[in-house]
Amino acid sequence: MESRHLSVIIRRDPGEVAAFAGDPRRLPDWAAGLAAGEPRVDGDVLVVRSPMGEVRVRFAPPNDLGVLDHEVTLPDGTAVHNPLRVLPHxxxxxxxxxxxxxxxxxxDAFEADATAVAADLERLRSLLEA
Known part of the structure; x- marks a missing residue:
């Protein structure tokens, strides 16, 4: 299985970045590759419309370490673990x-996913540095 790390530097305090990026209600603001429209909560899961159809997103519990991992369950039932970290820089x-x-x-699909993630991270940077 191939992995690729995509990153962006944001000129803000890591705690502020983690709080914003880890707020499920803000996901549609910056993660267009995953979420669109108004999310709804179903227990400890966020249900959102995505380019793939309706997906369910379960986040790591809130923490002070910048760990924003989340598991996305796709419309076909496949669950994908997505490591996401906010690191001091x-x-x-x-x-x-x-x-x-x-x-x-x-x-080609992997490259398209990488391009979408990079755009999402850039959108996050733009929002937080505005």
């Missing part, structure tokens, strides 16, 4: 997303 915070190429995903 000399300029503020570095947000790192690990993208994994799942079985059956073509190289």
């Amino acid at each position: 000399p300029l503020g915070a570095e947000v790192v997303f690990t993208l994994r190429r799942l079985d059956g995903v073509t190289a």
Whole structure:
């Protein structure tokens, strides 16, 4: 399984970045590759519309370490673990997303996913640095 780490430096305090990025209600503001429209809560799961259809997102419990991992359950029932970290950086915070190429995903589709994640991270940076 191929993995790729995508990251962006955000000139804000890591705690502020983690609080914003880890707020499920803010997901549609910056993670267009995952969420669109108004999310709804179903227990400890966030249900959102996505380009793939309706998905269920379960986040790691709130923590002070910048761990924003989340599991996305796709419309076909496949669950994908997405590591997401907010790390201290000399300029503020570095947000790192690990993208994994799942079985059956073509190289072109993996590249498209990487492009979408990079755009989402850039949108997050733009929102937080505005």
